[in-house]
Amino acid sequence: EIVLTQSPGTLSLSPGERATLSCRASQSVSSSYLAWYQQKPGQAPRLLIHGASSRATGIPDRFSGSGSGTDFTLTISRLEPEDFAVYYCQQYGSSPRYTFGQGTKLEIK
């Protein structure tokens, strides 16, 4: 089973700053089948990035994903007030079919 470890657990930044979130896999993620989700309190997760670097429909271009193999990054170039939330990475290439990271909470400094 692929285990995804996200860091940091909590990231405190101010609006306008750049956020860099990390997701490390215990083994290589096949074909970069890695996604990122944003979740706000009381809401369902929202798909941001799939295939490690492809933005989902309607996602602003300040969100970008990169990486391959075992190391992946979600970057938010310039934080907007609505970006403060919890972010999860997910792999969907290996058994079990889907696993999620434990999440990174992005909070306002």
Added chain:
Amino acid sequence: QLQLQESGPGLVKPSETLSLTCTVSGGSISSSSYYWGWIRQPPGKGLEWIGSIYYSGSTYYNPSLKSRVTISVDTSKNQFSLKLSSVTAADTAVYYCAHSQWLGAFDYWGQGTLVTVSS
């Protein structure tokens, strides 16, 4: 645009079976490439994939839950369902249904429904 809505009891007794249904609108559950999944989230914790199904009935389960999970599809009602047997307090969670293309990332989600396991 697809819309998904979970329904079912919000309270289940320990040792009983949790049953939820997801109703799909805005598209056919039988569309080629559409897979349908269940994901849960205990209060204050992270996300856990439970399983997925294709309209033909092919199923994929999380090995950690496989012995207790059954996911089925009803194409005539555009619905798919989750049954989780022998529940305990550890199964208390918000349960989400979701869509993916070809077992890829989940791009459409229901709003989620809280199921509490308690006597």
